[in-house]
Amino acid sequence: xxxSAINPVLLLAALLAAATPILLAATGELIAEKAGVLNLGVxxxxxxxxxxxxxxxxxxxxxxxxxxxxxxxxxxxxxxxxFLTQVALANQVASGLALTLFGLGLSALLGQSYVGVKPPxxxxxxxxxxxxxxxxxxxxxxxDLVLYLGVVLVASVWAFLKxxxxxxxxxxxxxxxxxxxxxxxxxxxxxxxxIMFGGACAGAGGAYISLVRVPQWxxxxxxxVGWIALALVVFASWKPWRVLLxxxxxxxxxxxxxxxxxxxxxIPVEYLAMSPYIITIVVLVLLSxxxxxxxxxxxRTFHASQ
Amino acid sequence: xxxPLIRLDGxxxxxxxxxxxxxxxxxxxxxxxxALLGENGAGKSTLVKMIYGLVKPDSGNMxxxxxxxxxxxxxxxxxxxxxxxxxxxxxxxxxxxxxxVALGMEDPPAMRDLSQRIKDVSExxxxxxxPSRRVGDLSAGERQRVEIIRCLLQDPKxxxxxxxxxxxTPQEVEILFQTLRKLSAEGTAILYISHKxxxxxxxxxxxxxxxxxxxVGKCNPRDATAREMAELMVGKGLSVPARSGKxxxxxxxxxxxxxxxxPSNFGMPLRDxxxxxxxxxxxxxxxxxxxxxxxxxxxxSGETRAPGKRIWLFGxxxxxxxxxxxxxxxxxxxxEERLGHAAAPNMTLTENAMLTGSLRRGLERNGxxxxxxxxxxxxxxxxxxxxxxPGPNNAARALSGGNLQKFVVGREVxxxxxxxxxxxPTWGVDAAAAAAIRQALLDLAAAGGTVIxxxxxxxxxxxxxxxxxxxxxxxxxxxRDTAGLTIEEIGLMLGGAHGMEVAHV
Numbered sequence: 001x002x003x004s005a006i007n008p009v010l011l012l013a014a015l016l017a018a019a020t021p022i023l024l025a026a027t028g029e030l031i032a033e034k035a036g037v038l039n040l041g042v043x044x045x046x047x048x049x050x051x052x053x054x055x056x057x058x059x060x061x062x063x064x065x066x067x068x069x070x071x072x073x074x075x076x077x078x079x080x081x082x083f084l085t086q087v088a089l090a091n092q093v094a095s096g097l098a099l100t101l102f103g104l105g106l107s108a109l110l111g112q113s114y115v116g117v118k119p120p121x122x123x124x125x126x127x128x129x130x131x132x133x134x135x136x137x138x139x140x141x142x143x144d145l146v147l148y149l150g151v152v153l154v155a156s157v158w159a160f161l162k163x164x165x166x167x168x169x170x171x172x173x174x175x176x177x178x179x180x181x182x183x184x185x186x187x188x189x190x191x192x193x194x195i196m197f198g199g200a201c202a203g204a205g206g207a208y209i210s211l212v213r214v215p216q217w218x219x220x221x222x223x224x225v226g227w228i229a230l231a232l233v234v235f236a237s238w239k240p241w242r243v244l245l246x247x248x249x250x251x252x253x254x255x256x257x258x259x260x261x262x263x264x265x266x267i268p269v270e271y272l273a274m275s276p277y278i279i280t281i282v283v284l285v286l287l288s289x290x291x292x293x294x295x296x297x298x299x300r301t302f303h304a305s306q
Numbered sequence: 307x308x309x310p311l312i313r314l315d316g317x318x319x320x321x322x323x324x325x326x327x328x329x330x331x332x333x334x335x336x337x338x339x340x341a342l343l344g345e346n347g348a349g350k351s352t353l354v355k356m357i358y359g360l361v362k363p364d365s366g367n368m369x370x371x372x373x374x375x376x377x378x379x380x381x382x383x384x385x386x387x388x389x390x391x392x393x394x395x396x397x398x399x400x401x402x403x404x405x406x407v408a409l410g411m412e413d414p415p416a417m418r419d420l421s422q423r424i425k426d427v428s429e430x431x432x433x434x435x436x437p438s439r440r441v442g443d444l445s446a447g448e449r450q451r452v453e454i455i456r457c458l459l460q461d462p463k464x465x466x467x468x469x470x471x472x473x474x475t476p477q478e479v480e481i482l483f484q485t486l487r488k489l490s491a492e493g494t495a496i497l498y499i500s501h502k503x504x505x506x507x508x509x510x511x512x513x514x515x516x517x518x519x520x521x522v523g524k525c526n527p528r529d530a531t532a533r534e535m536a537e538l539m540v541g542k543g544l545s546v547p548a549r550s551g552k553x554x555x556x557x558x559x560x561x562x563x564x565x566x567x568x569p570s571n572f573g574m575p576l577r578d579x580x581x582x583x584x585x586x587x588x589x590x591x592x593x594x595x596x597x598x599x600x601x602x603x604x605x606x607s608g609e610t611r612a613p614g615k616r617i618w619l620f621g622x623x624x625x626x627x628x629x630x631x632x633x634x635x636x637x638x639x640x641x642e643e644r645l646g647h648a649a650a651p652n653m654t655l656t657e658n659a660m661l662t663g664s665l666r667r668g669l670e671r672n673g674x675x676x677x678x679x680x681x682x683x684x685x686x687x688x689x690x691x692x693x694x695x696p697g698p699n700n701a702a703r704a705l706s707g708g709n710l711q712k713f714v715v716g717r718e719v720x721x722x723x724x725x726x727x728x729x730x731p732t733w734g735v736d737a738a739a740a741a742a743i744r745q746a747l748l749d750l751a752a753a754g755g756t757v758i759x760x761x762x763x764x765x766x767x768x769x770x771x772x773x774x775x776x777x778x779x780x781x782x783x784x785x786r787d788t789a790g791l792t793i794e795e796i797g798l799m800l801g802g803a804h805g806m807e808v809a810h811v
Contacts, residue, residue: 165414172398172409179396182360182408184380296399 006259011252012139018212019251020150021046021222025229026236026243027153028201035194035231036174036297040096041081042202043226044103049074050210051107054119054217057207063122065139067146067207074203075196077103082195085301086188092299100165104220114217122146122212122289146208151244158240170194174295177302187302206256210236228277235284238294242287250280309372310387311336311495312357312464316430317366319352326352329366329518334464334512339486339496341506341527343539344516345749353516354466356371357497358390359383371463384412389457390466391450399442406441410456422460431485433468447478454485465489466497471505483509503532503797515539516590536797540785552583554772559606559637560618566605574598574611576605577780583725588757590771590788592764594799598780599760600642603729606758607639608632619725633665636724640715641734644707648714655695658702659684659717666721683720691716692742708739717745726750744764744770764796775803776800 023040030040052073057066079187081099084090122132125148127141161167173180177187209225210217228250236242253276261272319327320568322349327349336341345352355361356366359377368375369792370386377383383390399408404421408414415423428435433451433726441452457465467486471479484511486496494533506513506527511531515523515538527786559582565574576598583589604610605617612625619637627635641647649658660680664670669680684698691712699723703709715731731747732740747757748770760777761767767774768788775785776799785800 112531165408168401168405168408171401172405175398175400176396179398180409182380182392182396184359184384185409 005263006256009135009230011255011259013142014255015248015252016139016143016147017100017251018255019247020147021208021213021225022229022232022250023150023154023244023247024205024208025202025226026156026232026247027150027240028198028205029229030236030240030243031157031170031201031235032191032194032198033298034174034238034295035170035191036177036300036302037085037191037195037198037297038092038096039078039081039099039198040093040230041078041099041103041196042198042230043098043197043203043222043224045074045077046103046206046209046222046226046229047107047220048103048110048206049075050206050222050260051111051114051217052203053207054210055110055114055121057211058114058117061120063120063211064145066119066211067204069202069249070203070207072203072205074199074201075107075290076199078195078199078202081199082192086195089301089303092301100226108219111217111219117217119217121210121215121217129159144212146204146212154244156238161240171295174297177297177300181302191302202229205229228280231281232284234294235281235287237287242284245287246280246284249283250276253279309330310334310369311338311371312375313369314357315367315369317353317356317363317368319356319361319363325519327356327363330516330519330521331366332496332514332521332524334495336493336495337490338492338512338613339498339510341510341513342499342516343503343506343513343535348516348539349519350516351468352519354390354468354497354499354809357383357464358388358466375586381412384410387461387463388466389460389462389464390468391453391457391470392468397441397449397452399440401441402437403435403439403441403444404437406452407437407456407459410453411460418682423459424455427455431455431458431488432481433485445710446677447481449575450478450482454482458489464495466499468499470498471500471502474798479505486639500706500793503527503535506535507532531794532797533792533794536794539797554587556585556620557582557618558585558587558620559583561620562616564605564612564616565608566601569601569604569610574601576601579780581653581775581782581785583758584755585724585756586751586754587773587783588751588759588771590767590781591758591760591777592762592767592774592796593777594762594800597777599729599777601795602777602782603639603641603778604726606637606727607641608637619621630665633662633721637727638662638666638718638721638723638725639727640718640729642729644710644714645703649702649710652701653706654701655688655693655713656681656684659687659698659715659757662717663721667671687713687716687720690720691746692739707733712739712743715743715746719750723750723755725756725758727758727760731759731761732763732766733761740766774799 004282017177025046029042049070053066053070056069058061077099081095084095085092124142125145131137131141146221161171169185173187173190181187206222209222214221232243232246236246257272257275261269313333317327317330318325324721330353342350342353352361356363359380359382374384377386379588403422405418407424408420415421424435424437428451435448435455437449440576441449470482490496500506510527512525514521514527516533517539525535527535561579561581563580564576568575574597578720579626605612608629614625615623619624624632624635645651650661656677661670663680663683667683669676669683681698687693688695688698693713694709705713711733715728718726733745740810744766747759751757759767759771771788773785774788774791776783778800
């Protein structure tokens, strides 16, 4: 066992990158759930985004175009969910599960000719002298654009929900759709937009895996990250900053346990591999002990009956 | 008379199978407090939903302050100066008072200014309210204040209030009335929907009475008597069949000061209900929906367990027993909600017959189900109660409301109940079928059974019950013999004009 092989600076830098896919997907899902929609299709939208982004980046040579395509792909798939649940009034849980299965299959089909291809590299943002600050520069200022956008997204979602009228209306729809309807708000329209936002974020999160984290395409490469994102939203009590905290915690422990495995710690690998899940859940369960509650209309089907 | 603020002219709205509003016209002047009276289903809610832009009329037109008024959505109505306080509050529990108010406004100011304005208005009108509190923590009266303040901040010309006092304590009602009088003095017109005659007599200065979607009368409630208004509401043809004072048997079911907390936030607690019903007797319990009918039925059926020594069946304390155990002892219930409560919508009639009949009809042996017997039972119900359906293998949801009603009532009647409790037995059932159901209930009583009928249909209760009591806000009035009971007395019992003083704590 050689713990000195673990470099804390590299570990922290990798933490930010490891957390970003979860962070993006969970923030998108948070908006959907705040609007009262439980979309279990996050995994499916992520993997669809991963292949859409990968294919577009490979074909155009631009990773940023890839991310845009991933967001569009995720949002397009989420429209299917929106149609099923908001127009056809299907059960949200079943529709979400179907969406995940569909997304996994669709992405495998789309990605057949991309296995083994190397995508264009995502450049780091150039912070100039900031990047040369010892330690801090390496940890915070040598990353790609999307990672920073992820943090900006959390801040924007937080401000949107807390300070804007649109955010208030979104929360109102998720809280009591009948009352929102009685006040004249367009419940189905608002929910559809929230679902699409969630799909776009999940798609971008998926593309971050296929373009930055792993840089390659493999079938089913999201490997359950979408489910982690879903759980994170609940354990974070639907609060954006807690989603960020949870994502970093999960990403950090994932990196740490990989390093520990590399260092040959005398703990069976299986325990190390499960540790991120357990620790993240435990911490967020402790945090969620306050009285914060789920949006009251979460998962309920709305039908404007008069 | 001054120029009316709002004039409705020939408004008609039909839903499949029912004309909710038929050629309704009325006028309201500024400063007027106008009452809209009627029983449940008379079309009051549909009418105000049209004024508020939630429902579009099929024909007819509206004029507001001299200009044509045709709101496409509530936003347009609010912009035109029409505000509404809903019967079931349209509030968001997890949000603060200020946020709730902001959601109901077209152009809300910044939160800090809004909080200040809420404070100002709430002090002006004597409705104390803290803008930063979470609405979920407020009492019913405080919640209503949120709704009212939401309306007042928009300086409405017309304020619609849909049964505002149904959830308030008498003290809160008094505060509300003072506020409304003050508003009226400032020129705001108020359309006040209620079926509580005493309230309308104290508050309103004109009234329109609806029955079956039609305007059946207008009056000044200060001059008219409660009797006149009740007659208009209920219809003059309220025939009271002569009931012989025939003696009944032993006390079959007894409730002794039964109090139960509300089962949910929207439920009604049962308050100190005492009742004795004898075998061979039909007891009618009237009252407007939402005053504890469902809760009373659940307490009797055993869906909610009562504390001990409160419910007695033939002298045995059954409060702690569950529905199955009570069924075994002969207490059967048929709830109001046909699909989902009385019957499982996606199951066949045979399966539904099995669900409640297995015990008393011996449809199960040693845990195994006898489907052949269940099918025979279902066919017996279908034949005896003239249920129009291709056969017992049809799903319950495929039946029309009236036919399913015949099935669920028939299913209980044919199980030889000692005490049968039915809620709204003939709701949505055509006249001939309703008569058949009533006859079956009377036959049951004649054969020595006990029947408790909970209904909103006063004609029905007068026709079949020996005694009548009214449920009002979870309290049961003293039962009276239906023979010789006058309309005025019934109206007063339903409106809860007596018993109010002693009832609240």
